[in-house]
Amino acid sequence: MAGFFRIRVIKTRPTLLNSCHTMNFPLILNPQALDPAKFQPSSSNINLSVIDVSSQEQFETAHLPHARHLPYSRLIRGSGNVNGLLIEKPSLQQLLLDYNISEDGWIVAYDQNGGTAASRLIWTLHAYGFYRCSLLNGGLAGWLNAHPDQSAESGASEPPGKTDVRPVQLDAAATESTVIDTST
Numbered sequence: 001m002a003g004f005f006r007i008r009v010i011k012t013r014p015t016l017l018n019s020c021h022t023m024n025f026p027l028i029l030n031p032q033a034l035d036p037a038k039f040q041p042s043s044s045n046i047n048l049s050v051i052d053v054s055s056q057e058q059f060e061t062a063h064l065p066h067a068r069h070l071p072y073s074r075l076i077r078g079s080g081n082v083n084g085l086l087i088e089k090p091s092l093q094q095l096l097l098d099y100n101i102s103e104d105g106w107i108v109a110y111d112q113n114g115g116t117a118a119s120r121l122i123w124t125l126h127a128y129g130f131y132r133c134s135l136l137n138g139g140l141a142g143w144l145n146a147h148p149d150q151s152a153e154s155g156a157s158e159p160p161g162k163t164d165v166r167p168v169q170l171d172a173a174a175t176e177s178t179v180i181d182t183s184t
Helices: 056-061 089-098 116-127 139-146
Strands: 047-052 076-079 082-086 105-110 133-136
Touching (some): 105 116, 105 139, 116 133
Antiparallel strands (some): 076 082
């Protein structure tokens, strides 16, 4: 029938669905939930990392206070003539170490292009079983709108200094995935 989708699940991985994703770490974070005075979640003292996945030029023009720039190119890999593949586990582990993100940290990601690049970061983290991350709803514009008395910072970010962080234990099962056939 034209116009109707037939959905067929080819393979599932229920352990990823039953993971540690809790209400404490919402997938979508409303900008009002970030306290601009401390730039911490309003009701906790969680180790927060704000990651901007915008272009370098956009980041240098304006970004959230204490945000660190993450080049989108670190979130994708290519193989032959295929681009946009999920990065491999060692690459993600290195990225998390480079940004001093430990297993008890919380990542809030945003970009200035409708959330697509930041969503790639969240999706990649979820694919490897790290659920302590949220997408900032509305990105920089949403945060500035929610906090009109605040202003964005400009300039390049300092690379995070190396600290003693507990490495994130990633799920090796990211290569197993759910495929949904929506052909009619």
